[in-house]
Amino acid sequence: MTAWRTRQFEYTWLRTLGRRYADFWQITEEALIFAAVSIKLELGGDQRDRLMGTFLELKAWPDVPAALETLKKAGVRMSFLSNFTPRMRDAALANAGLAGFFEPHLSTDRVKAFKPDPRAYQMGVDAFKLRRTEILFVASAAWDAAGAKWFGYPTLWVNRMGAPMEELGVTPDATGADLKALVDLIEV
Numbered sequence: 011m012t013a014w015r016t017r018q019f020e021y022t023w024l025r026t027l028g029r030r031y032a033d034f035w036q037i038t039e040e041a042l043i044f045a046a047v048s049i050k051l052e053l054g055g056d057q058r059d060r061l062m063g064t065f066l067e068l069k070a071w072p073d074v075p076a077a078l079e080t081l082k083k084a085g086v087r088m089s090f091l092s093n094f095t096p097r098m099r100d101a102a103l104a105n106a107g108l109a110g111f112f113e114p115h116l117s118t119d120r121v122k123a124f125k126p127d128p129r130a131y132q133m134g135v136d137a138f139k140l141r142r143t144e145i146l147f148v149a150s151a152a153w154d155a156a157g158a159k160w161f162g163y164p165t166l167w168v169n170r171m172g173a174p175m176e177e178l179g180v181t182p183d184a185t186g187a188d189l190k191a192l193v194d195l196i197e198v
Contacts, residue, residue: 126157
């Protein structure tokens with residue numbers, strides 16, 4: 011799994027740098043194939059399809075629905091900016107029961123560049139018609155928080171796993187272990 015996820019993100023960054031865009035579903039499958047080959051695991055088509063299907067069946071962390079409900083009731087506008095394809099994103103949100111919380115669903119497919127490329131983060135500015143400094147970017151990965159901070163967003167890193175901070179010369183404005191940190195930060 012670690013080899014698959016690592017290669018998945020490496021492929022997004024390499025394709026963005028090389029201007030050879032492929033959508034996240036394709037990259038995810040290519041990374042899975044690479045990971046299987048790298049550990050000499052024969053992966054049949056059914057096995058590959060089943061593993062790929064897990065990206066359409068993602069569940070939300072238990073704290074997420076209540077936090078999003080609190081934010082929505084307080085009038086906080088929210089968007090989901092993701093490397094996922096629209097199909098992956100919509101399936102994950104529907105499966106997790108979160109489809110009604112977000113305004114524009116922003117996929118990097120729109121700009122053909124994956125996060126942390128500035129073109130990906132620019133979609134939030136364009137969608138909300140706000141300045142960067144008026145948008146709080148909430149990231150689940152430290153590298154994504156760093157990219158958003160480089161772009162100019164105030165950032166919150168939801169560090170559920172207690173991971174160390176990335177050594178990229180930038181830190182998020184706030185961190186928390188779950189979305190309660192977001193609710194507390196916004197003070198709703």
